[in-house]
Amino acid sequence: MKDSLSLIHKFNAHPDSRCWYVAWNPKGTLLASCGGDRAIRIWGKEGDSWECKTVLQDGHQRTVRKVAWSPCGNYLASASFDATTCIWKKKNDDFQCLTVLEGHENEVKCVAWAPSGNLLATCSRDKSVWIWEVDEEDEYECVSVVNSHTQDVKHVVWHPNRELLASASYDNNVCIHKEEDDDWECLATLEGHTSTVWSLSFDPSGQRLASCSDDRTVKIWKESPPGEGQGDGSTGASWRCVCTLSGFHARAVYDVAWCPLTSALATACGDDGVRVFKEEVTSDPEQPEFSLSAHVARAHNQDVNCVTWHPKEPGLLVSCSDNGEIAMWRYQAEA
Amino acid sequence: MSGGLRLENANPLIFQRSGVRLLTANDEDEDVVDPIDDREIFDLIRSINDPEHPLSLEELNVVEQVRVRVNDQENTVGVEFTPTIPHCSMATLIGLSIKVKLLRSLPERFKIDVCITPGTHASEEAVNKQLADKERVAAALENAQLLEVVNQCLSTRTLNA
Numbered sequence: 001m002k003d004s005l006s007l008i009h010k011f012n013a014h015p016d017s018r019c020w021y022v023a024w025n026p027k028g029t030l031l032a033s034c035g036g037d038r039a040i041r042i043w044g045k046e047g048d049s050w051e052c053k054t055v056l057q058d059g060h061q062r063t064v065r066k067v068a069w070s071p072c073g074n075y076l077a078s079a080s081f082d083a084t085t086c087i088w089k090k091k092n093d094d095f096q097c098l099t100v101l102e103g104h105e106n107e108v109k110c111v112a113w114a115p116s117g118n119l120l121a122t123c124s125r126d127k128s129v130w131i132w133e134v135d136e137e138d139e140y141e142c143v144s145v146v147n148s149h150t151q152d153v154k155h156v157v158w159h160p161n162r163e164l165l166a167s168a169s170y171d172n173n174v175c176i177h178k179e180e181d182d183d184w185e186c187l188a189t190l191e192g193h194t195s196t197v198w199s200l201s202f203d204p205s206g207q208r209l210a211s212c213s214d215d216r217t218v219k220i221w222k223e224s225p226p227g228e229g230q231g232d233g234s235t236g237a238s239w240r241c242v243c244t245l246s247g248f249h250a251r252a253v254y255d256v257a258w259c260p261l262t263s264a265l266a267t268a269c270g271d272d273g274v275r276v277f278k279e280e281v282t283s284d285p286e287q288p289e290f291s292l293s294a295h296v297a298r299a300h301n302q303d304v305n306c307v308t309w310h311p312k313e314p315g316l317l318v319s320c321s322d323n324g325e326i327a328m329w330r331y332q333a334e335a
Numbered sequence: 336m337s338g339g340l341r342l343e344n345a346n347p348l349i350f351q352r353s354g355v356r357l358l359t360a361n362d363e364d365e366d367v368v369d370p371i372d373d374r375e376i377f378d379l380i381r382s383i384n385d386p387e388h389p390l391s392l393e394e395l396n397v398v399e400q401v402r403v404r405v406n407d408q409e410n411t412v413g414v415e416f417t418p419t420i421p422h423c424s425m426a427t428l429i430g431l432s433i434k435v436k437l438l439r440s441l442p443e444r445f446k447i448d449v450c451i452t453p454g455t456h457a458s459e460e461a462v463n464k465q466l467a468d469k470e471r472v473a474a475a476l477e478n479a480q481l482l483e484v485v486n487q488c489l490s491t492r493t494l495n496a
Contacts, residue, residue, distance in 0.1 A: 018473070036473065062474075062477050063473060063474070063477060065470070081473075081474050081477055106474075107474050109470070125471070125474070152471070154470070170464075170468070195464065196464070196468065214464075214467070214468075251446065252467075270446070270469075271446075301443070301444060302443055302444070303469070322443075322469075323443065
């Protein structure tokens with residue numbers, strides 16, 4: 001490994017609890033974290049350290065599993081085990097709970113905003129993915145309930161520039177959803193993982209999708225342009241697995257993040273490690289090769305639940321762990 | 336105990352430590368490094384109550400010391416449990432109770448894997464997957480009703496005649 005990951009900051013974000021997830025606002029000035037203490041914390045930089053600016057703790061009755069910022073940065077959505085999703089509106093330095101989205105039968109596992117900011121997706125242990133539409137009056141309406149998975153849906157993520165939604169599930173599959181005739185449908189099911197798919201990340205161009213799994217592998221899926229399908233008569237675009245990263249992770253891989261600036265691929269693992277993979281520049285796009293370029297074996301004392309790249313500062317990586325900590329890392333590629 | 340003798344031959348270190356723990360003051364000496372061993376884990380889980388019968392998991396042979404694997408240095412604990420019948424509907428609950436007992440008792444550094452003894456349950460794979468899913472375990476433990484049942488399994492039984 002030629003490259004390095006060096007620790008810049010580490011702080012306890014959710015004491016005596018898990019930190020499940022962290023998310024940068026689009027400008028990269030605020031970091032939201034959530035956890036088993038039912039709280040959401042907003043972090044901002046003060047001089048050289050990170051300080052908690054606000055604690056949002058009256059929104060949820062149970063664990064807050066994930067948080068997501070709207071593309072404009074003025075709204076924060078939080079998905080909770082209490083079966084609801086809260087929408088928070090930012091007013092100066094404060095946040096107000098604007099609305100509570102109800103409807104899922106049980107735990108909401110993930111929430112994600114479409115790049116337009118007009119659509120929101122949530123998914124749940126109830127096996128469904130819901131698509132919500134937002135109007136100018138900040139009213140949210142469920143426009144579609146998609147039941148393409150047969151088990152607990154763990155993660156949803158939108159394509160970076162198209163209205164395409166990917167979801168990952170306990171049923172080991174990934175589904176790609178698209179709007180067809182006023183309804184949302186699954187247009188591709190990506191089969192290949194042999195256990196729960198925990199998370200997904202599109203590459204900066206949106207041509208490829210990385211998935212990570214309980215089977216200890218990461219898979220890279222690529223979309224075939226129209227007309228280059230497998231010729232099996234299936235309609236729509238097709239996605240196929242072009243690379244499997246196996247043998248690198250000792251336990252479940254809980255999160256994967258493709259850096260929008262550098263294209264480096266980071267993973268969060270149940271073996272406490274944070275790893276960064278780099279694509280070999282000379283490799284065939286149809287059969288890309290990725291190499292492990294940096295690895296911190298004991299990034300945290302417990303499972304790493306999430307990794308996310310800073311949206312503006314290349315190489316700034318954040319991770320969070322079951323021990324309630326957040327860590328910030330500097331990823332440096334060898335000159 | 337014949338099992339102890341067999342262990343002594345296979346892994347003398349463990350045998351010696353077991354002896355020390357029972358017999359000498361070293362056990363109480365804070366300066367002596369005392370890694371967690373299989374028997375210690377077994378002691379934690381053997382008195383868990385069966386959800387249906389007034390018996391412990393040890394008495395029902397659901398847990399056995401030979402099905403406990405500890406690697407203190409690598410921070411791993413593996414426990415295999417054997418449901419009494421292949422269609423036992425309580426398998427997930429029993430596994431969850433074992434997992435919760437160990438989560439509460441062991442230092443947080445340990446990775447705890449609880450699974451069904453291979454070949455002893457009809458839904459082995461599904462139960463194992465559920466027990467290994469920490470997100471679902473966390474959600475289950477926020478369910479007050481389920482938590483109460485788990486706590487009952489973990490409560491110390493009053494010894495009636």
